[in-house]
Structures are given as C-alpha cells and as structure tokens.
Amino acid sequence: MSFCGSSYSLSMLGTLFVVATPIGNLGDISIRALDTLRQVSMIACEDTRRTQQLMNHYQIKNKLIRYDEHSHKRMSPQILESVGAGQSVALVTDAGTPGVSDPGSRLIQEAIKKRISVVPIPGASSLISALSVSGFGSESFVFLGFLPRRTGRAKRMLREALGLGRTTIVFESPFRIMATLATIEDVCSKADVLLAREMTKMYEEFIRGDIQTVRSMMEKKTPKGEFVLIVEPKID
Known part of the structure; x- marks a missing residue:
C-alpha cells in the first residue's frame, strides 16, 4: 500500500x-x-x-x-x-x-x-484538540474518559487525579455536565476549567474560568453537544 x-x-x-x-x-x-x-x-x-x-x-x-x-x-x-x-x-x-x-x-x-x-x-482527537487550546499544563495529565454514573465512584476518581496536582480531562454528555461540574467543585473548589463543546463545528464554543464561574455560566445555558472538560487544580 x-x-x-x-x-x-x-x-x-x-x-x-x-x-x-x-x-x-x-x-x-x-x-x-x-x-x-x-x-x-x-x-x-x-x-x-x-x-x-x-x-x-x-x-x-x-x-x-x-x-x-x-x-x-x-x-x-x-x-x-x-x-x-x-x-x-x-x-x-x-x-x-x-x-x-x-x-x-x-x-x-x-x-x-x-x-x-x-x-x-x-x-x-477531541482530547488532544481541547488540551492544545486550554492553556493548562500538558507535560503530565490524567484522562478519565466518561466518569462513572455513581457520584461516589466519580468523586474518588477525581480526588485521586486532582490530588496529584495534574491537569485532568473527562468526556461528558449534555445530560450530565451540570452534575459533573458540581462534583468537581465539591472535590476541588480551587480549580480552573475549560469546557470545549462542538469543536470544529458551526457552534464551536470554549468556556473558561474558575469552577464557580463556569458553573454559573452553564446554569444560564441549555447544554447541547458533547463536552470535553479540562480541569487544572490550583496549587497553593
């Protein structure tokens, strides 16, 4: 060939x-x-x-x-x-x-x-495309895919990844994105976030800010499309 x-x-x-x-x-x-x-x-x-x-x-x-x-x-x-x-x-x-x-x-x-x-x-790759424009540290990152539906398991996975101080990436659906943002804030209240939606499509959107700001912005929207969610914990 x-x-x-x-x-x-x-x-x-x-x-x-x-x-x-x-x-x-x-x-x-x-x-x-x-x-x-x-x-x-x-x-x-x-x-x-x-x-x-x-x-x-x-x-x-x-x-x-x-x-x-x-x-x-x-x-x-x-x-x-x-x-x-x-x-x-x-x-x-x-x-x-x-x-x-x-x-x-x-x-x-x-x-x-x-x-x-x-x-x-x-x-x-949506994973790498989102990471490339995140502005977050990419020397070492953790990819968790789609988080488990059970909140307890999702929290444990996030706590373990974010506890290492590494940029953490997950995929999420429009039906669960708000719950996942709430879980992330509960696990790590000091974190910056990038939400990438509909990348390379007509309604491509990137939402940036700390976890509280991004949650507030998303509460005013009707979630549509698949999301790549990137979280960078703030290290004191």
Whole structure:
C-alpha cells in the first residue's frame, strides 16, 4: 500500500487499521486515512449511517459493518476471523480516534492477543484538540474518559487525579455536565476549567474560568453537544 506524497508503504494483508476520522469538520482527515478507507476489505464502524456520510463526502465506496458495544460479542469473532484470513479491516469510531473511550478498544485488545497486526492511522482527537487550546499544563495529565454514573465512584476518581496536582480531562454528555461540574467543585473548589463543546463545528464554543464561574455560566445555558472538560487544580 502506498500513500500520496509519501514513500511510506505497508502491506494491508491481515491488518487491523485503527483510523482516526473527523470530530466534526469533514476536512479534518488525512490523505493516508482516506487511502486506507478506500483500500481495505471492509470498514467496522459504530454507526454505519454516520460513517456513510463521510464516505459519501469523499466519494468512497466500501463495505461497512456495524461494530459497537451492543454488537461486540457477535461481530468481534467475525472481524478477527476475516483479518486472520488475510483481509484488511479499518476500525473507525463515530468521531475522532478509535479505542479512546469507545468500544473499539476491546476489538484492539482481542486482535493483539491473537497476534494480529494493529496499525494506527493518526488524526483528529477531541482530547488532544481541547488540551492544545486550554492553556493548562500538558507535560503530565490524567484522562478519565466518561466518569462513572455513581457520584461516589466519580468523586474518588477525581480526588485521586486532582490530588496529584495534574491537569485532568473527562468526556461528558449534555445530560450530565451540570452534575459533573458540581462534583468537581465539591472535590476541588480551587480549580480552573475549560469546557470545549462542538469543536470544529458551526457552534464551536470554549468556556473558561474558575469552577464557580463556569458553573454559573452553564446554569444560564441549555447544554447541547458533547463536552470535553479540562480541569487544572490550583496549587497553593
């Protein structure tokens, strides 16, 4: 396999490609990712309808199969059997890089156990995009993904991470963002926060301030879209 503008080449036989796709703006995808999506035997995706929009935009025709947390047990053996037989499969998530707080991590783990070649095709990541514009320390940070629904467990995780004095990053839905902000203030009342919403999309928004200010600002809004929440504890 060859890629435009590069001498890099890689055999596609028996390979699981972990392909990053845009987090919003369809222009945020690499030439190498597009090449991979065109040439693999099939594409395993969380939502075939969403991935089809990307395929249509770039006029790519390929076989899409659904792979998500509900179909994992049924589809994982089929996908790995195909790769083991010499086919190539691209794994994509709804947005961003697969394997980061999504069901793709389980497929990757099983592929590694079977000694199947797993190759990353780098690209967009909401986690890194938000961190890059946060202005917070990024030499060392903690990523917690989506916090547990139980407040007690969420508090323990946050207390452990923020207690280290490290920048801490979580994903959150619009339905739980207010509760999560309240939990963070309860755990660490002296902290600066960045809320990143709808990054790279039309209604992209960044809300900054100390935890009290951000909570106050959010109380005046109707939360919409997925959030990346970054917290930097203030060290006295």
